Amino acid sequence: AQKITQTQxxxxxxxKEAVTLDCTYDxxxxxxxxxxxxxxxSGEMIFLIYQGSYDEQNATEGRYSLNFQxxxxxxxxxxxxxxxxxxxxxxCAMREALYGGSQGNLIFGKGTKLSxxx
Amino acid sequence: xAVVSQHPSWVICKSGTSVKIECRSLDFQATTMFWYRQxxxxxxxxxxxxxxxxxxxxxxxxEKDKFLINHASLTLSTLTVTSAHPEDSSFYICSxxxxxxxxxxxxxSGTRLTVV
Numbered sequence: 001a002q003k004i005t006q007t008q009x010x011x012x013x014x015x016k017e018a019v020t021l022d023c024t025y026d027x028x029x030x031x032x033x034x035x036x037x038x039x040x041x042s043g044e045m046i047f048l049i050y051q052g053s054y055d056e057q058n059a060t061e062g063r064y065s066l067n068f069q070x071x072x073x074x075x076x077x078x079x080x081x082x083x084x085x086x087x088x089x090x091x092c093a094m095r096e097a098l099y100g101g102s103q104g105n106l107i108f109g110k111g112t113k114l115s116x117x118x
Numbered sequence: 119x120a121v122v123s124q125h126p127s128w129v130i131c132k133s134g135t136s137v138k139i140e141c142r143s144l145d146f147q148a149t150t151m152f153w154y155r156q157x158x159x160x161x162x163x164x165x166x167x168x169x170x171x172x173x174x175x176x177x178x179x180x181e182k183d184k185f186l187i188n189h190a191s192l193t194l195s196t197l198t199v200t201s202a203h204p205e206d207s208s209f210y211i212c213s214x215x216x217x218x219x220x221x222x223x224x225x226x227s228g229t230r231l232t233v234v
Contacts, residue, residue, distance in 0.1 A: 033221050043209055045162075045225035052221065091161065095221075103167045103175060104215060105152045106223055110161045 003027065004092050004109035012115050013082045020067070021077040021112045023092030029053075031097040034075040035106060036066065039089040048090075051075060079114075087116045120146050120216035124226025131202055131233055139197045139229045141212035148214035151195035153187065156209040156228075165210075168195045202233040 005024045013019035025034065036048040051059045051066045059066040067076040079086055090113075093106040121144040131137050141151060149170050154162040166182075168174040168189035176182045184206075186198040195214075199206055211228040215221075 035221075035223070037225075043156075043211070043228040043230065045211065045213070045228075047223070050221045095223075103152075104150060105164050105167060106162075106213070107164075108162045 002109075003107050004094055006092055006109035006112050008112045009110070010113045010115065012117060013079075013086075015084060015116055015118050016081055018078060018080045019082055019114065021079070021090050021092075021114065023075045023077065023109060025073050025075060025092075025094050027073075027094065027096055029097040033095040034066070034068070035093040035095070036064070036075075036077045037091045037093060038086075039091060039111070041088070045091075049077065082116045084116050084118060087114060089113050120214075120219070120222055120224040122148070122212060122214055122224045122226045124212055124229060126229055127227060128230040129232070131231070133203055133233055134201055136198055136200045137202055137231060139199075139210055139212075139231075141195050141197075141214070141226045143193045143214050143216075143224075146214075146216045146218060147192035148195070149192060149217070150214065151189060152213045153185075153195075153197050154211050154213065156211065158209075162211065165197075199231065202231070204233045207231055207233045 032053045034051045038046040049061045049064045051068045063080045065078045089111045091111045092109040123142045151168045153165045156162045165180045166174045166176045168187045170189045174187035189195040212226040
């Protein structure tokens with residue numbers, strides 16, 4: 001079973017509008033971390049935002065916010081005021097608890113390709 | 119912030135030859151380095167986890183004799199693709215967690231390998 005599910009292979013958004021990228025996850029751990037990364041065509045992985053499973057507040061980083069709904073196991077990324085430079089692949093990732101046998105690596109979803117239209 | 123330098127950025131090699139990819143943590147000590155492979159338009163898949171001073175842990179289906187990993191120091195991990203074949207052509211990227219900042223995972227810039 002997939003641990004990270006991103007159901008939107010591609011998304012379009014008009015410049016200056018907000019967009020939500022969906023992510024659901026599956027884990028039996030109580031302690032885990034959720035991440036969003038941006039990957040432009042150059043291939044580099046750019047960290048956007050992090051949410052810890054015990055964090056009560058939704059994480060925000062500038063134009064990025066993470067809509068964390070723990071009971072529904074979802075961690076959607078919201079990008080406000082989209083810019084042309086936001087066009088890229090976006091990956092949701094999870095790190096499970098180290099005591100559960102995890103090596104501390106990130107598990108990635110399949111990604112969503114975001115295209116911002118002028 | 120934490121920086122991981124990865125070289126080369128791209129490499130073209132002939133079938134049967136070996137290619138070494140280096141990842142260096144520039145301003146922190148990386149006791150653990152994660153190596154991922156990404157095929158075009160696909161996600162990052164963990165290949166192996168390297169730990170300084172010990173043998174790497176490989177994911178199921180990854181040939182350890184083909185993908186040799188060495189993590190001889192706290193700042194350097196290498197991945198060698200031995201006897202490369204066209205099906206090994208892919209994007210390889212390393213990542214390390216900066217122990218100073220619990221949740222920060224820094225990635226190298228990636229290596230695009232093409233085997234002809």
